[in-house]
Amino acid sequence: MRDISYRVALGGIVSALCLVTMFLAGVIPALYLLLPGIAGILLMIIAVEVNTPWAFLTYIAVSMLSIIITFDKEAALIFIMFFGHYPILRFYIQKIPLRVARLIVKFLLFNICIIAYFYVTVYIFGLDEMLEEFDDFGRYGSYIMLGIANFIFLIYDLDLDLMYRGYLKRILPIFRKKR
Known part of the structure; x- marks a missing residue:
């Protein structure tokens, strides 16, 4: 356990790096999904270096500040509802021994978060444009979009695994030498 000042x-x-990436989501609107994902990856550093409860505290702090500070509230909401907590929860999910059960839990968590994000965005924030966009795809448009989102989630999960392994093998030894 590290000392409290560390x-x-x-x-x-x-937290500052996460807020900068969240702030950039408002400056570069095309990256409103990518930048919260990167901010979530940064939270993995806290989980590795300190522990997961401390990473959750950092997530809560970044979530509250991103709602207040950032321009793009939709990017802040997707960070709060998925990208912020999933990389931390993933440490617990990875402890499930069966790979199939692990995958089911991951997809279940993702789908619950994304569907909740959709309903909060549409019905609480009143962004009815999302419903109109789904009408363009026809009757099964929402299912097609959810299927595409699940595929992208699979890629994101693989990316988290690569980032975690890369951090452990390449970056962490450099930090350990300097202390």
């Missing part, structure tokens, strides 16, 4: 400093640095 945890606070690392949490502050990662």
